[in-house]
Amino acid sequence: MIAIKNVTAHTMAAPAVINQAVVLINDGKIIDLGTNIEIPEGTEVIDGEGGFLMPGIIDAHCHIGMWEDGIGFEGDDGNEMTNPVTPELRAVDAINPLDRAFEEALDAGITTVATGPGSANVIGGYFATLKTYGRSVDDMVINDATALKTAFGENPKRVYSGKKIAPNTRMATAAILRENLMKAKNYVEKQEAAKTDKDAKAPDFDMKLEALARVIRKEVMLKCHAHRADDIQTAIRIAKEFDINISLEHCTEGHLIPEYLKDEHIKAIIVGPSLSDRSKVELKNLTFETPKLLNEAGIKVAIMTDHPVIPLKYIHLCAALAAREGMEEEESLRAITIRAAEAIGEAHRVGSLEKGKDADMIIYNGHPFDLRNTVKFVMVNGEVVKNNL
Template sequence: MARSRTGRWMVAGLALVLAGCTTGQAANQSRDKDGKELARGLDPSANRDPYPSRYVPQPSGLVALTGATLLTGAGTRVDGGTIIVRDGRIEAVGTGLPVPAGATVIDATGRWITPGIIDMHSHLGVYASPAVQAHSDGNEITDPNTAQVWAEHSVWPQDPGFERALQGGVTVLQILPGSANLFGGRSVTVKNVPARSVQEMKFPGAPYGLKMACGENPKRVYGGKGRAPGSRMANVAGYRKAWVEAAEYRRKWDDYHQSKDKKGDPPKRDLQLDTLADALRGDILVHNHCYRADEMAVMLDVAKEFDYGVSAFHHAVEAYKIPDLLKEGDACIATWAHWWGFKMEAYDGVPANAAIVHRAGACAIIHSDDDTLIQHLTKEAAQAMAEGNYLGLDIKEEEAITWVTANAARSIGVADKVGTLEPGKMADIVVWSGNPFSIYTLADLVLIDGVVQYDRSRPATAPRSDFELGQTGPDVFMQRGAE
């Protein structure tokens, strides 16, 4: 059956039938100060993985991609390279590799290959297309702290944006809540495959993220309602108050788990504090919307005060001012090349921001935050690279590709599984028509776990959202629907 006719729903269902199995998401374990493993999660009676991944890779068999220029994502370039894929995993990468007997050969001579592109800041599914109020599910603008909400409970797999992103080479996305709140809720990481539910897209074993927001957004949203926070100092007070409560909640649960007799009732469970306490444990990664350098510096100090790490500052247009602090704090930054000046906190951006941070030895990422830009992330990286080289920073293509692959994977906690072309990694691979940093280049093939999900030469087989297929039934169908 052609996917253009069946849509995402039926293709996903067929994949599940063929696979005949499910995959659960690994639960996190925590340890006490002496390294002793604590009981699973905070509440031993609670299911710590109530919405597990049901993603099932399609069988890939044995595949050989030959003759391409490889940008591995691990900082190297291989000319005339070959990649061997077996059962959805990369088996070997190099030059002069023999093609195994029985392999399906993809001749990529004259073309370029990269790891699958990773967008670590997306709102696809939670702000789905078409952009109508009925699809506006990314911000819970009811309280400055909504750490209890989970983005996955808003993700609509029928968003046509997923197919558009796939055609731009995007194989993995972190989908986040919006930035109206100090604590916006949990993110979810997904594979960009046709699915009936978010669980069928959910990246197995990927940690959750916690969305936080600095600056103008929360103070505008809540200050405009005549309540705190109405200033940046109230923003910081709000973070600190929440972390104090989360630390106390964590302590109570740790004391309960470590007590020998466990007499009496356990602490009362709180969904908001569950998320914050797990962020303090390091089981949930902190992702902080933050534009200005001074605010990033403050947030690094808040993180030190409460002993948690910032996985990445998002947007971060002034990161070029503090690369030393970012490196010291082991925090990535995700940004654009030419998005700046659209509000005051975005005013002091420079196009070479990512390149400057990268050359200083800190972790730079190019992200989208947009359903159109997500289709062109390598081009956005090309602009940042060119601006850096104009300044004499000598950024090479094999380095710049890490901004949309390996570094993005690191920031969302899946670098051990994707982001580079290395043996053992998931075979998320893009075959480009030419240099991926050229404006004239398109994705020819996009493979996820070794299976071709998009083939530019066969448009009829491209995934199509059921939403886009429209109403094709007879008029009587519509008449019955109105009864």
């Protein structure tokens, strides 16, 4: 058993802040926390030296391990740009856990990530959620099918217009997605009919449709890359047509249409990367005010880096800049902890300091938004992986 004491705990739950907190950890889980916690005899005690304790940081949308740091083509495994429809692909088969970026992320207090294919394809493949500590993806993975990536806007049309095949337009992107969702819907209907009707023939196995069938059955969400307001609305339109669940990724112009973002089919909104230039037309309204404006409209958001677009280790800076533009400070922290956990369906085990959750936590020597402060302590699954206290 391990006890952490002499810290100010920012729980991302209730109560939000616990002064002079004590946290008890056993078998990789938080078993108790509060101000008057008795520490059992024989417990390993860690003095937090008055530091700022918080849950491990989470990035709900990045591509760590898919585009390996400083390698180039040999380590670029995020976009299979040979077919605009590749739902059968899985990030777990491309992630390199020895990518140096994992070590840097862990050192900066990022303990959980959702990583996966890029946005070259209309349907790109499955994202995975994993802890950042480990040497094998199979040991690190929490969920190997977090969500199925799809992309609207400039990226698919730019990639495939150069190959002289569809999509060359936003119309074609939407049509390709619709066509494949309809095929998957019919595939599922035939599978279900074959279970109850002895005369109904089950469809032949189809790997692409099996991957899409999970979206039709609402087992997973479509993770929708959409920057511009019209692309966001196209994603919502298709979600309604097929009665499927989606998350909005980037949502750069979401603050222009907040009234449309409360649709029941939208299960998460993940904003970013905002710490970048306006490198393409659909980023013309890029601003760090987006999280604040969505929050003011009653919409919860997570903040992402889109690593390697923004190095993962700077996610706390992205949250700090959102706070500088008016987002409430604690909510900015939640955007990279519990809101991110909710966005990827893992809030039951990570994202906050609560009894029964994974013992993933970090200690800063001061507030994370003061860039002079650093992460002094990192714990993942109850294991101390960094201790500079």
